[in-house]
Amino acid sequence: MGEFSPLHWLLVIAIALLLFGTSKFTAVGKGIGEGIRNFKAAMKEPAEEKAEEKKEKKEEEKKS
Helix, strand or coil: CCCCCCCHHHHHHHHHHHHHHHHHHHHHHHHHHHHHHHHHHHHHHHHHHHHHHHHHHHHHHHHC
């Protein structure tokens, strides 16, 4: 009795669409997507910086 069925979720989504309109949901989806992309890019940066530092150190050692 306390569980939501798929029909209940569809009804909730339909009511939310009627109240807020589709433009709000697309803006929220776009914002979430950009946030995820920025997070992934930030997670890659430290690894890339370390790799570049190692390359620079090797080049300096070769020159010496």
